Amino acid sequence: MYCKKCGQQISEDSQFCPYCGEPQFNRDPENGNPYLESTSEQRRKDGMIEKNNLGLAGFIVSLIGLVSLGLVILIIGLVLSYMGYKRREQFNEYNKLARIGIILGIIGIAIWLIVVIIVAVIIVV
Numbered sequence: 001m002y003c004k005k006c007g008q009q010i011s012e013d014s015q016f017c018p019y020c021g022e023p024q025f026n027r028d029p030e031n032g033n034p035y036l037e038s039t040s041e042q043r044r045k046d047g048m049i050e051k052n053n054l055g056l057a058g059f060i061v062s063l064i065g066l067v068s069l070g071l072v073i074l075i076i077g078l079v080l081s082y083m084g085y086k087r088r089e090q091f092n093e094y095n096k097l098a099r100i101g102i103i104l105g106i107i108g109i110a111i112w113l114i115v116v117i118i119v120a121v122i123i124v125v
Contacts, residue, residue, distance in 0.1 A: 001014075001024075003017035003019065003020060003022055003024065004022060004024065005017065005020050005022035006019050006020040006022065006087075007087070007089075007090045008020070010024070050090065050091045050092060050093070051091060051093040051094050052084050052087065052088060052090075052091035052093060052094040052095050052097070052098055053084075053094070054080055054081075054083050054084030054087060054098070055080075055081060055084030055085065055087075055088070055091070055094040055095055055096075055097045055098025055099075055101065056084070056094045056097050056098075057080050057084070058077050058078070058079070058080030058081025058082070058083070058084050058085075058097075058098055058101035058102070058105075059077075059081060059094075059097035059098065059100055059101035059104070060077075060101075061073060061076050061077035061080055061081075061101070062074065062077030062078060062080075062081055062100075062101040062102075062104035062105040062108065063077070063101075063104055064077070065077045065104075065105065065108050066104050066105075066107065066108040066111075069108065069111065069112050069115065071109070071112050074105050074108040074109050074112065075105070075109070077101055077104065077105045077108075078101070078102060078105030078106065078109070080101065081097075081098050081099075081100075081101030081102040081104075081105055082098075082102055084097075084098035084101070085098040085099060085102060
């Protein structure tokens with residue numbers, strides 16, 4: 001069966017999700033959680049369009065980090081984007097933004113490292 005909150009696969013007799021801690025009682029044992037087990041096409045047809053907000057947040061934070069070259073912001077954006085990318089199966093919108101956020105985070109960190117190395121070489125010379 002799948003957790004009704006985070007969608008991770010858990011054992012049938014779990015009372016709490018080992019990933020997010022969500023209680024799993026008061027469920028239909030035969031159907032589990034049909035919303036998380038359904039495909040994105042079925043959710044869209046049922047009017048339940050889910051947006052990957054972690055992917056969106058990771059993209060925005062990575063973009064801000066790239067513009068400001070803030071290492072901490074870049075790392076946070078990279079982590080949020082990665083978390084959104086891992087959960088892409090559950091959502092049908094903003095999944096590409098999660099991938100773009102990962103790319104922006106990696107590029108930003110690489111630029112940051114290059115700038116630090118150049119500054120260090122200039123200071124030493």
